[in-house]
Each structure stands twice: as structure tokens, then as C-alpha cells.
Amino acid sequence: MPGGAAQAATTHGTGRGPVLVENVRGYTLTRKGRLREFSSILISANGKVAGLDAHAGRGVRRVDGKGRVLLPGMHDAHGHLWSYGALASELDLSGTRSLAEAQQALAGYAAANPDLTWVTGRGWNQVIWGLGRFPTAADLDVVVSDRPVWLTRVDGHAGVANSAALALAGVTRDTPDPAGGQIIRDAEGNPTGTLVDNAMGLVSSKLPAPTIEDVRQRALIAQQKLNAVGITSVSDAGTDAAGYLVLRELAGAGTLTMRVNAFLTWDAFSEVGADVHTDSFAADMLRVRTVKLYVDGALGSRGAALLQPYSDDPANTGLLRIEPEELDRRVVAILRQGYQAAIHAIGDRGNRLVLDAYEKAFRTVGDRGLRHRIEHAQVVALDDIRRFKRLDLIASMQPVHATDDMNMAEDRVGPERIKGAYAWRKLLDQGTVIASGSDFPVSSALPFEGMHAAVTRTDREGRPAGGWYSEEAMTPVEALRSFTLDAAYAAHQERVIGTLEPGKWADFVLTDLDPFRLPANRAMWQTGILRTWVGGRQVGEYGDL
Structure with missing residues (x-):
């Protein structure tokens, strides 16, 4: 390649x-x-x-x-091009406010697309629905039962399948939870239909694989939508080998209108990493020098790995999507090949394991000046915050996550652990670089909505008055910097973009x-x-x- x-x-x-x-x-x-x-x-x-x-x-x-x-x-430091582009043809549930509204949307989409062998979509949020539980296969079966349905949660860390999809995937009461995943079950042990983190692959692996033309169209749709909200460059948090080929093709043809700093998936890195390494291709339109790993899940689906049980689920400490020893091995492999590591960590245990992995790898092979990153750095034990500075790590964070999550975050972690959550001011004051993004399509791609959240710690309606833990807010200049200069710095591109200085x-x-x-x-x-x-x-x- x-x-x-x-x-x-x-x-x-x-x-x-x-x-x-x-x-x-x-x-x-x-x-x-x-x-x-x-x-x-x-x-x-x-x-x-x-x-x-x-x-x-x-x-x-x-x-x-x-x-x-x-x-x-604007440079979005963490987004998902391929799922963002895919939403143009899938069912988008991100605006639904109740299960009934989602069911109505599903019915309309299924009726409008009778030839689809699978009905797919994303964006549901049981917290916003006020459901008090995850949705179930039965909730979907009453709407669509003649073909498989697979709907991903807004955070991308859980999905719900109808009975046809579960049957096609062979998921039964006898199916064990895979490592790093959970099959939500009823009181009798039967799968309800919701699968969390690594369990999602039981169903998602059965979906028809996208063609190379599908991948190309997703990239073109995504860049058009992102340009329209002011994004001129993006760090894509999960580019597989097919995605790389499409990005290189589009960049080489002069078709890209948005610079892409592509994070290779672990599989893509293992397959082609030695061959595709580049700091700049096509006049800085494409950079491939980063590898994405996941250590845990998300807070909303209770898959984020915590040091102590969830405050609202005392039997649960979340999920590790990778064993610590394997995480350590992969980080060393990434560093040895001269790549930057970008590791997803939401919970305080997840963040600690990533900090530990970096510390051990640096002792073994050194950090090589590659500005390694923790993606999200969402809930961090107070004693671990200083380690970001000591290890010279970049905190790749999404300001809008704070205002999206404030409806459940403190319920999940309680009043003490929340002090280390979405802690922008603590990180900035110690000199840690924050690269801001949106995690689109998990949250709104609008960078000015992210800047609004960063500065006010409120939602669009200005709630709560005075801001949610407002002591962690950024100044307007810091917010702009996090979406421009520091996002470019995190992508090793601050010499060519990020400011409007002569020569850039x-x-x-x-x-x-x-x-x-x-x-x-x-x-x-x-x-x-x-x-x-x-x-x-x-x-x-x-x-x-």
C-alpha cells in the first residue's frame, strides 16, 4: 500500500x-x-x-x-467521519425525546426504505427519553419484525437489536458476555436486545460490509457538512484500511476540502501501518501518523471503567475493552513504529490504566516527542490529573460532552468523583494542552457550540444558570485556541495551520x-x-x- x-x-x-x-x-x-x-x-x-x-x-x-x-x-480534534457520513442514509434518532417518538421515526424510515435488508441507525439516548432502562428488542419488534434492525446509542458504545437481528446473530440466553462487553439480560437471563461495547460486535459483524463507493460517499458527505459549520481540518478517530485508501485517493485528486489527520484503527495499523506512515500528503491535506485504541466504554451506557462502583449501579464498575497487559503491549508497538498513540479513556480506572501504560512505555522506548494523547480524559481521579503534565500528554476533550452529560454524569459518579470530571481548568492551569473536538456524530459538530459549552458550561438554553461546575470553564481565547492552534499542535500541524500567521x-x-x-x-x-x-x-x- x-x-x-x-x-x-x-x-x-x-x-x-x-x-x-x-x-x-x-x-x-x-x-x-x-x-x-x-x-x-x-x-x-x-x-x-x-x-x-x-x-x-x-x-x-x-x-x-x-x-x-x-x-x-476550526480543527475538530476528535470526530468520526465515517459514521457521520453514514447518517445521511441511516435512521437518525438524535433528536428524539421519547421511546414513542423513536418508534414513530423507525416506522417512517422502514416504510420509506422497503428494499433495505437491514434497518440501521443511531442516536438514541435512554436518559433523554426518561425511560429508566435500555430499549429492548420488543420495543423494536412492535414496529419492525420482518427484517433485522440495529440501532446504535448516541455514544456509539451500545446498540439495540430487534428479535430478527438477535436471531441472525445467534444471540440467546446461552451466549456468554464477550470480554469487554455486556449482553443486557432480563430477570430470567434472556437477552433484552441491548448490547454494550464489545458485545455489539455480535450483531454489527453481521451487517453488510460497505463498498468502497459507500466509504467514498461517506467521506464526501461528511466533509461537505463539516465545511458548512466552519471545520477546515479534523482528526478522524478511527480510519480503517479502506478509509485510508479513500482519503488518499480524494486528497491526491484534489477533491478533499478539509484536512484529515487520520487515526488508524489497531487492525489497520497492524495491516498497513508500516507502509502508510506520512506527516503530509497532498499539501498537508492528509496526515497518517496516529493510532487509536480503546480502553473502556462510555458513561451514559455505564461501560466507562471506574475505580469504584457506579453511584447509581453499585454492582457495576464498567467494562475494560482491552486487558491492561494487551494495552501495554500495543502502546509499545505503536511507539516503536514512530506513531502517536491516541487512546480512548472515559472512566477514572480507564484513564489510570492509560496513564500507567504510557509511563511504562516511555521507560521502555521513550515518548519520542510524539505528543501522545488521551481521548476524552473525561473522569480522572484528582491525584492522576498531575500525571498528564508530568508525562507531557495531550488531553483531547470535547467541551459539549459536559453539557450533554450533565443530565446523568453526577448520578453515575457521585459528588466527589465529579470534581475530576470535565476538568478543563485544572488541566489548563497546570499547563496541559487541551485539544477540543466534538466527537461527532456523538455530539453536535458545531465548533461554536463546543466553544459555548467551554466558556459558559451551559447548554443552548443557558442551563443551568451560572454554569455547571463553572469553575472549570475556559476563557473565550482559551476556547478558540483549543479548537485551532492547540488542536493543530495535537495533530503535529501547528507549523502549517491553526493560526493565520504568514507562511501558513x-x-x-x-x-x-x-x-x-x-x-x-x-x-x-x-x-x-x-x-x-x-x-x-x-x-x-x-x-x-
Whole structure:
């Protein structure tokens, strides 16, 4: 499989000489993290920033920004391209507020797609539904019983199957829980239909495999949607070998309009990692230098691994999706091949095991300056927070998770453990880099919704008043930095993107709100994207300037 040495086509550059975008209220961070304001940006013909508030000579094409706000393009430090793109053709349950509403949506989708052999979808959340339990096969059977149905929870760490899907997968009362997974059962030991973490594979492995054209379309749909919300680069948290081939093809053809820092899955790393390693392909449109691992599940489905039992489920301490010894072995293997490790950890036990694995690996092979990451770093024992700084790890976090989870997080972990949860201020104050993302499609991909959560610790409606554990909030500048410069730093791309300094790619957005001077009646999450530029070229127009 090809690596990164070959040349590729690129659509970077203005196409018609230098461009001056003027009459803007521009903001960028400097290399030292200070906020700089400007009123114009000069873009060279090769698509890079030539200067801010620079003199523009003859032959420069001028674009009037009409007083709009210009910001560096947003980098989502943790998202899922393939499942995000797949939602365009699957049943999306993310907006449902009750089981009945979800059943109605399922009925409508199944009726509109009679030729599908499987009905698939994602986005349900039993907490929002107020159900008090996981959904069951019986809940689905009353709607669709003639073909298999598989619906993934919003966090991607649980799924519910109807009886046809369970039968096809051979899941019965005699089926044992796989390591790192749980089959939810009734009082008699029968499977109810919900499968958690590694148990999900019992059903998901039976789904028809996507074709390479399916994968290509998912990438194109995802980038179009992400460009529209101001995202110009993304770290994809799970690229398999087929996904790599598609990304390389699109980047090489000049079709990508969003830079991708691809995290190889463990299987892809094992299969092709030695051959696809590259820091930059197609003018920095594709980077493949990171491997994604999972240590535990998620808090909402009680699969996050905790040091002590769940406060609302005293017999349960969550799930380990990988044994500690195997985690240690994989981290060493990743480091030895010169890759950055990015490891999913939600619970305090999960985070401790990852910290331990890094510490042991660094003693064995060194960290090699690769800026290793913990993805989510969601619930961390207070004594372990300082270890992020000591080990020089990046905390890859999703601010909107705090406001999404506040309806159940403290129920899950109680009033003491919550002090180390979503603890942005504690991490920032000790000098730990936070790279912010959304975990789309788990949460809203809108970066300004993430910035709103980071700054206010409230949801869209401003709840709770004063913010949820507001002492952990970021400043507006810190929030912008976490979605731009520090997200780029976490991807080893801070020399080419993340700020609008001369010599970097001209990746930026024009918006209708100023995040540093918000009107009294507007919130940051309401920021609208008007234009998106990547590599000095406009790739999206979404409203009048």
C-alpha cells in the first residue's frame, strides 16, 4: 500500500494570483498564543498567508468582507467521519425525546426504505427519553419484525437489536458476555436486545460490509457538512484500511476540502501501518501518523471503567475493552513504529490504566516527542490529573460532552468523583494542552457550540444558570485556541495551520457573530458560518455577507 512520498494533485491556491480579503474584523492567535486583531488578510497565489494588514500592490484581487468576522478555520480534534457520513442514509434518532417518538421515526424510515435488508441507525439516548432502562428488542419488534434492525446509542458504545437481528446473530440466553462487553439480560437471563461495547460486535459483524463507493460517499458527505459549520481540518478517530485508501485517493485528486489527520484503527495499523506512515500528503491535506485504541466504554451506557462502583449501579464498575497487559503491549508497538498513540479513556480506572501504560512505555522506548494523547480524559481521579503534565500528554476533550452529560454524569459518579470530571481548568492551569473536538456524530459538530459549552458550561438554553461546575470553564481565547492552534499542535500541524500567521495555509471562516464581542441577546453557539476557505480557496458559501 502506498505511503506519502508520491506527488499529488492539489486545488490549493487562489488560481488567479494573490487575493486580499479586506474590511473584516479578524482574529488569530500568534505562535505564542496571544490574540491578534487585523482588518485584512493577504493570500499568496499558492494559498498561504502572505500577511495581515499588509500592503497590497497592483494585480491583487480584492474581496470585500463587508465587516464580517474572520477567524482561523476550526480543527475538530476528535470526530468520526465515517459514521457521520453514514447518517445521511441511516435512521437518525438524535433528536428524539421519547421511546414513542423513536418508534414513530423507525416506522417512517422502514416504510420509506422497503428494499433495505437491514434497518440501521443511531442516536438514541435512554436518559433523554426518561425511560429508566435500555430499549429492548420488543420495543423494536412492535414496529419492525420482518427484517433485522440495529440501532446504535448516541455514544456509539451500545446498540439495540430487534428479535430478527438477535436471531441472525445467534444471540440467546446461552451466549456468554464477550470480554469487554455486556449482553443486557432480563430477570430470567434472556437477552433484552441491548448490547454494550464489545458485545455489539455480535450483531454489527453481521451487517453488510460497505463498498468502497459507500466509504467514498461517506467521506464526501461528511466533509461537505463539516465545511458548512466552519471545520477546515479534523482528526478522524478511527480510519480503517479502506478509509485510508479513500482519503488518499480524494486528497491526491484534489477533491478533499478539509484536512484529515487520520487515526488508524489497531487492525489497520497492524495491516498497513508500516507502509502508510506520512506527516503530509497532498499539501498537508492528509496526515497518517496516529493510532487509536480503546480502553473502556462510555458513561451514559455505564461501560466507562471506574475505580469504584457506579453511584447509581453499585454492582457495576464498567467494562475494560482491552486487558491492561494487551494495552501495554500495543502502546509499545505503536511507539516503536514512530506513531502517536491516541487512546480512548472515559472512566477514572480507564484513564489510570492509560496513564500507567504510557509511563511504562516511555521507560521502555521513550515518548519520542510524539505528543501522545488521551481521548476524552473525561473522569480522572484528582491525584492522576498531575500525571498528564508530568508525562507531557495531550488531553483531547470535547467541551459539549459536559453539557450533554450533565443530565446523568453526577448520578453515575457521585459528588466527589465529579470534581475530576470535565476538568478543563485544572488541566489548563497546570499547563496541559487541551485539544477540543466534538466527537461527532456523538455530539453536535458545531465548533461554536463546543466553544459555548467551554466558556459558559451551559447548554443552548443557558442551563443551568451560572454554569455547571463553572469553575472549570475556559476563557473565550482559551476556547478558540483549543479548537485551532492547540488542536493543530495535537495533530503535529501547528507549523502549517491553526493560526493565520504568514507562511501558513490560508484556512479560515467568515462568521456573522464576534465570539469576543457578543451582543447581549446572542450566544456563541448561534454563530453562523458565511464562508469557508481552505488553502486560499473558497470551498463553501452559506449566506450573504
